[in-house]
Amino acid sequence: MDSTALAAAFEALEDCISIWDRDGRLTHWNQAFGDVHRGTGFVVVAGVTFEDMLRDGLSLDLYDCDGMSADEYVASQIRRRDALEPREFALRDGRWMLTRTRRMVDGNLVSVTTDITSIKMREAARTAARSIEAALTEDLRAAAKDLERARLEAENARLNAEAASRAKTQLLARVSHELRTPLNAIIGFSEILEQELFGPLGDARYVDYSKDIHQSGAHLLVLINDIIDLSRLESGSYRLEDAPLDLAQPIEASMRLVRQMSIQKSVELINGGVETPWVMADERALRQIMINLMSNAVKFTRKSGTVLVRAANSEDGGVEIVVRDTGVGIPPDDLDRLFEPFARASNTETASEAGTGLGLAIVRSLTELLGGKVTIESVLDVGTTVRVRLPASRIITGATTLRPWAVGGA
Ligand SMILES: Nc1ncnc2c1ncn2[C@@H]1O[C@H](COP(=O)(O)OP(=O)(O)OP(=O)(O)O)[C@@H](O)[C@H]1O
Ligand SMILES: [Mg+2]
Numbered sequence: 001m002d003s004t005a006l007a008a009a010f011e012a013l014e015d016c017i018s019i020w021d022r023d024g025r026l027t028h029w030n031q032a033f034g035d036v037h038r039g040t041g042f043v044v045v046a047g048v049t050f051e052d053m054l055r056d057g058l059s060l061d062l063y064d065c066d067g068m069s070a071d072e073y074v075a076s077q078i079r080r081r082d083a084l085e086p087r088e089f090a091l092r093d094g095r096w097m098l099t100r101t102r103r104m105v106d107g108n109l110v111s112v113t114t115d116i117t118s119i120k121m122r123e124a125a126r127t128a129a130r131s132i133e134a135a136l137t138e139d140l141r142a143a144a145k146d147l148e149r150a151r152l153e154a155e156n157a158r159l160n161a162e163a164a165s166r167a168k169t170q171l172l173a174r175v176s177h178e179l180r181t182p183l184n185a186i187i188g189f190s191e192i193l194e195q196e197l198f199g200p201l202g203d204a205r206y207v208d209y210s211k212d213i214h215q216s217g218a219h220l221l222v223l224i225n226d227i228i229d230l231s232r233l234e235s236g237s238y239r240l241e242d243a244p245l246d247l248a249q250p251i252e253a254s255m256r257l258v259r260q261m262s263i264q265k266s267v268e269l270i271n272g273g274v275e276t277p278w279v280m281a282d283e284r285a286l287r288q289i290m291i292n293l294m295s296n297a298v299k300f301t302r303k304s305g306t307v308l309v310r311a312a313n314s315e316d317g318g319v320e321i322v323v324r325d326t327g328v329g330i331p332p333d334d335l336d337r338l339f340e341p342f343a344r345a346s347n348t349e350t351a352s353e354a355g356t357g358l359g360l361a362i363v364r365s366l367t368e369l370l371g372g373k374v375t376i377e378s379v380l381d382v383g384t385t386v387r388v389r390l391p392a393s394r395i396i397t398g399a400t401t402l403r404p405w406a407v408g409g410a
Contacts (some may be wrong), residue, residue: 016113024049027108036097037062051078064090081115088116111132112266136346143280166234169341174229176224181222189218190214219354226358229288230341233365240282240369244396247277247311247319248284255309258298266303269294272310276319285366290361293323293386299353300384301327317392318372323383329380338376347380363388370394 012018016033018027025047040060044053054077055354057063058070065073080087087099111404123349170301193210201207232238262269290309296309306328314320330338334345342357360376363386367374372393375397378384 014115016111018111018113020050020109020111022107024109026050026053033113050081054078064092066090067334094281133159147403148288159340169231169234172227176227176231178335179224183217183224187214187217190217190258217262218242223356223358226313226356226362230358230365233362233369236293238365238369241287242280242281242282244278245283245286247279247321248274250283251285251290251309251311254287257291258294262298262307265298267298267299267301268304268306270306270308272308272322274397275313276397277311277321277396279390281370281394289363289366289388290321290323293388296359296386297325297327297384299321299355301325301348303389305383316388317390317395319395320327321388321390324383324385328384329382330376330378332378332382332397335376335378339374351395 009127010030013030014032016036017030018033019028023296026044029044032315037057040350042062044101051074054074055070055410058073066102068076077087081101084103086102089095090096090100095115095117097113098116099108099111100343101111104110190213192198194207194214196207201210229238238390250276251271255271259269273368293311294307301307307323307325309321309323311319325380328347328349330345332346333409337343338345339360341361344355344357364374367388371393373389376386
């Protein structure tokens, strides 16, 4: 390749090329070098020194000196160039340049300047992305830490609440056991007095009083038994004694017990029949569920209302026992918590009825022990429906008859 071709190649290059003699004066440059400050009034002239060029550029405000004074800037650029170190500099128009200077065999210097703006931009973008990412990661880490702390606090609160609830139930159970013995004496002796078994009491008021003592004692015993049952259910020590049984039996037995109360209140107790009657279950548990639901239905239904009880096949192959009343209903806000022990609805009419709030808690625990589910729906002043679903696994297949019960049976 001859020197003309080489010169032509230099001219065609996008990089700026300049040659400086041993006295530090500019001797040759290519087109790109001449054009680098085009439009700014800057002119390249042969024979200038590097310092002259820098100062010209500074007087035209071409360089971004990054806070340095003009002298500092010039000194730092010259130092780097003399040391033949790569020299980066920024132009006011936003471009970034990189100049590499080499000494040739004849002692002259050759400088090649490349526009590195796009590389700088990419670097800046990467740095920005990295710092955003770091900030985000830090935020996320902090958020995760907050979440974990909240979770642990909630978990601790739950464990504390559970422990407190267990302690409460255990205490109640122990106290209840202690109460049962003297209570049986109170019930037994007041009954003897009430019936005047060993002779007349004299004044009729004594008979009334002993009747009150007997009734109150009996009520207290029911309550204590409920508490003991609930504590057994909560501690997992309630044992089911499953046996094949006709579902109509516990339902009829419970109806007989509640009938007295329904007659007193003039509430009609209706049996809607039972489909697929044979189940494998604990009869005592079923009876307790039914008594609690039916007594609630009668208790919270006004004179001449009705309570309907029936058991029908459910879609999932199980059986659904339904107790539906036309009573006072339950405020929607109360529905969710009524299955908690000691919970009672807030309607004033309900509040005046006797009750402890254990019935539904026992119903739920027993139903779940049987593998079933209990739900309650209610509309204020219209009525309440409670459904107890037993799973298909409890059904004994083979007998599918609709069997109405004897209404008003003793
Ligand atoms: N059929 C119903 N109609 C209207 N309110 C009801 C009905 N069943 C239950 N409730 C409301 O739910 C509350 C809780 O019922 P639950 O059977 O658990 O307790 P209780 O009947 O008050 O007392 P206990 O059953 O322990 O004697 C009742 O106090 C009542 O407010
Ligand atoms: Mg009740």
